[in-house]
Amino acid sequence: MEEQIEEELEAALDEADSHLPTLLLVDDDPTFCGVLQSALAKRGFEVHTANDVEGGAALAERVDPEYAVIDLRIGYESGLVLVRRLHELDANTRIVMLTGFASIATAVEAIKLGAVHYLTKPADADEIVAALHKDAGDASVEIKEKPLSVRRLEWEHLQKVLVEHSGNISAAARALGMHRRTLQRKLEKRPVKE
Numbered sequence: 001m002e003e004q005i006e007e008e009l010e011a012a013l014d015e016a017d018s019h020l021p022t023l024l025l026v027d028d029d030p031t032f033c034g035v036l037q038s039a040l041a042k043r044g045f046e047v048h049t050a051n052d053v054e055g056g057a058a059l060a061e062r063v064d065p066e067y068a069v070i071d072l073r074i075g076y077e078s079g080l081v082l083v084r085r086l087h088e089l090d091a092n093t094r095i096v097m098l099t100g101f102a103s104i105a106t107a108v109e110a111i112k113l114g115a116v117h118y119l120t121k122p123a124d125a126d127e128i129v130a131a132l133h134k135d136a137g138d139a140s141v142e143i144k145e146k147p148l149s150v151r152r153l154e155w156e157h158l159q160k161v162l163v164e165h166s167g168n169i170s171a172a173a174r175a176l177g178m179h180r181r182t183l184q185r186k187l188e189k190r191p192v193k194e
Contacts, residue, residue, distance in 0.1 A: 020046040024065035026056035039125035072099035078167025087114025103159035
């Protein structure tokens with residue numbers, strides 16, 4: 001009798017969990033992933049995590065997420081590839097691109113590929129949830145008076161060329177006329193704050 005009650009309780013809990021919206025979280029930093037997974041679960045999501053593009057794509061096919069939070073740089077891979085793949089699987093998946101390496105080129109490409117929003121790290125769970133549900137643009141966004149610095153313009157150009165070559169660092173380096181390691185070093189540096 002006790003076993004039957006436990007089974008019924010487990011079934012009821014499984015059914016209750018299945019009504020939570022599913023969210024795919026892909027980031028190559030396992031610690032960050034774990035912390036954000038916990039925070040998003042507390043906000044009512046059934047969170048599934050992966051730490052690479054291939055694992056994220058495979059997981060998306062299994063769980064069919066309603067929401068996704070994808071890091072722009074996943075190891076040396078581009079999260080833009082995963083945004084495109086998720087949008088192909090289900091155009092209704094609400095995707096937020098999250099990055100510590102923000103650039104105009106990647107923001108534009110993320111939106112064109114199907115993301116609903118683009119946030120720079122550090123972003124907390126409440127900002128991410130708000131971005132997942134945001135449907136309209138914000139006309140009151142501040143327009144900066146000062147032009148971009150030369151270092152920031154270089155960063156933007158590198159990102160644009162990298163996007164044009166589907167995140168392939170070797171191909172982008174050839175197009176830029178520089179050694180692949182030089183490009184990798186430049187990409188590992190955080191962009192200059194404006």
